[in-house]
Amino acid sequence: MSTLLTIDDIARQTGLEESLLRFYESECAEELPKKILRGDTLFFDKTSVAAFTSIHSKYQSGKQHQKNQTERFGRVIAVTSGKGGVGKTNIALGLAIEFQRQGQMSVVLDADMGLANVHLLSGLTPRHDLMDLIKGEVEMSELIETGPEGIGVIAGGNGMLAMADSGQQDRHHIIQSLISLEKAAEIIMVDTGAGMGQGVRDFLLAADELVFVITPDITSLADAYGLLKALHQENMPPRPIYLIVNMVQTLKQAAVVATRFASCAQDFLGISITNAGYILKDTTVSLATARQTPFSVLNPAARVSKNIRTIAANLLKQDVADSTSSAFSRYLNLIQAEYQRSEA
Numbered sequence: 001m002s003t004l005l006t007i008d009d010i011a012r013q014t015g016l017e018e019s020l021l022r023f024y025e026s027e028c029a030e031e032l033p034k035k036i037l038r039g040d041t042l043f044f045d046k047t048s049v050a051a052f053t054s055i056h057s058k059y060q061s062g063k064q065h066q067k068n069q070t071e072r073f074g075r076v077i078a079v080t081s082g083k084g085g086v087g088k089t090n091i092a093l094g095l096a097i098e099f100q101r102q103g104q105m106s107v108v109l110d111a112d113m114g115l116a117n118v119h120l121l122s123g124l125t126p127r128h129d130l131m132d133l134i135k136g137e138v139e140m141s142e143l144i145e146t147g148p149e150g151i152g153v154i155a156g157g158n159g160m161l162a163m164a165d166s167g168q169q170d171r172h173h174i175i176q177s178l179i180s181l182e183k184a185a186e187i188i189m190v191d192t193g194a195g196m197g198q199g200v201r202d203f204l205l206a207a208d209e210l211v212f213v214i215t216p217d218i219t220s221l222a223d224a225y226g227l228l229k230a231l232h233q234e235n236m237p238p239r240p241i242y243l244i245v246n247m248v249q250t251l252k253q254a255a256v257v258a259t260r261f262a263s264c265a266q267d268f269l270g271i272s273i274t275n276a277g278y279i280l281k282d283t284t285v286s287l288a289t290a291r292q293t294p295f296s297v298l299n300p301a302a303r304v305s306k307n308i309r310t311i312a313a314n315l316l317k318q319d320v321a322d323s324t325s326s327a328f329s330r331y332l333n334l335i336q337a338e339y340q341r342s343e344a
């Protein structure tokens with residue numbers, strides 16, 4: 001038993017980050033000794049330390065060949081809520097547009113399985129979605145449509161969920177494409193839909209940063225708290241979590257709601273929430289929705305457009321948590337671990 005090591009042990013002995021080890025684990029499975037399942041934990045054998053170290057040095061030297069191109073991944077920011085209709089899609093899109101305007105190459109990935117409408121709000125018609133990528137019918141480059149201000153827009157369709165159920169080979173293919181996207185884009189906004197299903201929650205556990213959207217409506221606050229608690233119970237690793245209060249009447253109302261959410265999260269779950277800002281309730285947004293144009297494009301001078309600009313600036317000010325590991329490969333590891341558990 002003493003020769004069995006956990007991933008933590010390996011991390012300590014190799015000095016490599018767990019996320020990096022997980023990445024190598026999925027990339028170079030055939031170069032690693034077989035893992036051993038005891039109870040519900042996977043253990044590594046002692047020789048794994050040397051195997052991981054050698055894979056790491058191989059990757060490092062490989063990188064030197066890629067002329068001064070260091071492995072950097074864009075920020076993957078998931079926008080979520082406890083309940084629907086709170087403004088996630090408008091916010092995910094609006095933030096990507098602001099980031100793009102401020103020189104950050106941005107992409108919106110529509111991962112809302114219930115009501116996928118990023119395209120609609122961008123005035124685009126999706127020709128393909130991630131499902132077509134899984135089926136091998138298109139490449140990632142064909143999936144990305146050019147949206148307002150030059151942002152990239154990708155339709156998820158059922159792809160994000162189907163990935164968990166698809167075969168190892170397909171899963172690998174789609175994640176590789178998403179990882180290459182993560183290397184190319186500076187910011188990827190993921191419109192996740194309301195986070196009640198396990199598929200969405202797995203993705204939230206893997207994202208670099210989370211944005212919770214709530215409204216002054218008390219059920220939206222309660223549902224968002226419920227989601228945060230569910231993530232907490234699934235041992236979510238620490239990461240930046242932001243709050244946006246949408247559809248507020250006044251600044252004071254926004255402050256009251258934000259404080260209530262943040263103090264519940266702090267007091268009951270020990271999670272700190274960063275208030276990213278608020279957006280007023282304004283007919284500009286619904287008018288823009290009806291015209292299939294993002295509100296900040298339809299009316300850049302509107303108060304809501306200033307609100308989203310302020311929020312984008314707040315998010316850009318934050319230190320990027322960790323750009324050396326990939327959110328999508330963490331997601332792959334999570335769904336793979338779940339798959340193995342269900343098989344065991």
Ligand SMILES: Nc1ncnc2c1ncn2[C@@H]1O[C@H](COP(=O)(O)OP(=O)(O)O)[C@@H](O)[C@H]1O
Nearest residue numbers: 084085086087088089090280281282285286289
């Ligand atoms: N700040 C706002 N003021 C007025 N209406 C809004 C605002 N934000 C969103 N809406 C409206 O609320 C509805 C839901 O917005 P949407 O972004 O689709 O939410 P979600 O993605 O959370 O379901 C849309 O009709 C939209 O026009």
Ligand SMILES: [Mg+2]
Nearest residue numbers: 088089112115
């Ligand atoms: Mg939506």
